[in-house]
Amino acid sequence: xEEKRKVIFSGIKPSGDLTLGNYIGAIKNWVKLQDEYDxxxxxxxxxxxxxxxxxxxxxxxxxxxxxxxxxxxxxxxxNTLFIQSHVPVHSEAAWLLNCYTYMGELSRxxxxxxxxxxxxxxxxxxxxxYPVLMxxxxxxxxxxxxxxxxxxxQHLEIARDIAERFNxxxxxxxxxxxxxxxxxxxxxMDLQDxxxxxxxxxxxxxxxxxxxxxxxxxxxxVSRAVTDSLGIVKYSDEQPGVKNLINILSVLTKASPEEIxxxxxGKGYAQFKSDVAEAIIKELEPIQTKVxxxxxxxxxxxxxxKKGAEKANYVSMKTLRKMQKKIGLIPIxx
Ligand code: TYM
Numbered sequence: 001x002e003e004k005r006k007v008i009f010s011g012i013k014p015s016g017d018l019t020l021g022n023y024i025g026a027i028k029n030w031v032k033l034q035d036e037y038d039x040x041x042x043x044x045x046x047x048x049x050x051x052x053x054x055x056x057x058x059x060x061x062x063x064x065x066x067x068x069x070x071x072x073x074x075x076x077x078x079n080t081l082f083i084q085s086h087v088p089v090h091s092e093a094a095w096l097l098n099c100y101t102y103m104g105e106l107s108r109x110x111x112x113x114x115x116x117x118x119x120x121x122x123x124x125x126x127x128x129x130y131p132v133l134m135x136x137x138x139x140x141x142x143x144x145x146x147x148x149x150x151x152x153x154q155h156l157e158i159a160r161d162i163a164e165r166f167n168x169x170x171x172x173x174x175x176x177x178x179x180x181x182x183x184x185x186x187x188x189m190d191l192q193d194x195x196x197x198x199x200x201x202x203x204x205x206x207x208x209x210x211x212x213x214x215x216x217x218x219x220x221x222v223s224r225a226v227t228d229s230l231g232i233v234k235y236s237d238e239q240p241g242v243k244n245l246i247n248i249l250s251v252l253t254k255a256s257p258e259e260i261x262x263x264x265x266g267k268g269y270a271q272f273k274s275d276v277a278e279a280i281i282k283e284l285e286p287i288q289t290k291v292x293x294x295x296x297x298x299x300x301x302x303x304x305x306k307k308g309a310e311k312a313n314y315v316s317m318k319t320l321r322k323m324q325k326k327i328g329l330i331p332i333x334x
Pocket of ligand 1: 009010011012013014021022023024025026044047133134137138146147148149150151152155185186187188189197198199
């Protein structure tokens with residue numbers, strides 16, 4: 001009998017155009033893991049609507065993210081690729097899990113604290129409950145592993161806490177998921193301010209590189225990246241801008257930071273930055289071409305997300321039924 005493979009779940013929210021941070025911190029690792037695991041890769045549109053979205057843009061971005069998954073090398077025949085809102089179990093399970101989650105633990109989430117500082121009282125209840133929906137995403141597939149960037153670590157911890165709590169109150173129901181955070185590239189920093197992560201919601205576009213940025217834009221943004229006046233390519237916390245660029249180059253060329261330091265001994269920043277830009281372009285250009293092809297073939301995309309939703313629905317429904325039964329909700333016979 002075929003051995004049951006371990007399960008992976010991960011997702012990206014279509015709240016803005018994807019950045020190099022999303023690619024290196026998440027997608028690039030998914031591609032590596034797909035042969036070994038039973039993978040669910042989701043476009044988490046319900047998470048995106050925790051802040052206001054233009055409907056037309058949301059639709060476009062959702063399909064573009066699906067295209068980026070495929071164009072980056074995620075095989076739609078081997079993996080389950082789908083859109084979160086196509087599988088109602090996510091919302092249903094999130095409601096149930098909300099009743100096993102404390103206001104206190106949700107208000108301690110850094111992402112919530114940051115956003116509520118900005119938005120004050122007009123922060124949506126959806127942003128507060130966001131981690132519960134994320135826990136539902138993961139737990140309904142009994143995922144063993146969740147490959148994410150470092151910024152999602154706290155959300156993974158609360159998902160584990162909720163799962164353990166439910167298991168303890170009733171009986172073992174959920175697998176307790178582990179985060180899989182890459183050793184390199186777990187946090188790609190903003191090119192203009194290396195103290196914060198590169199983010200699609202950042203206001204200054206020079207701070208991020210988008211997966212779909214044309215080559216000339218990538219060259220311009222990298223050449224403008226903030227470094228320092230030391231003029232030495234060194235992997236050091238005292239040179240956060242340079243360190244970030246070394247990290248990017250290292251992930252993309254597979255050269256270690258030490259090798260990179262050596263290669264640029266006595267060379268200054270101009271050549272280094274130009275090589276970083278070219279490495280990014282080399283990685284992204286074929287993906288961009290494929291994304292454009294896929295976006296012109298909506299019926300193919302539809303075929304994939306329909307098939308994905310069917311499988312995801314079947315698997316997650318089994319977990320939902322278990323949850324309902326344990327809680328004491330009356331099952332209805334088929
Ligand atoms: P999101 O959409 O903000 O980001 C998607 C993935 O990209 C990673 N990432 C980064 N990695 C390295 N450097 C960066 N600068 C960087 N920026 C983003 C994120 O860590 C993430 O892995 N809540 C999630 C989406 C989500 C999810 C889930 C993820 C919803 N349900 C279940 C895993 C499992 C989010 O907002 O990711």
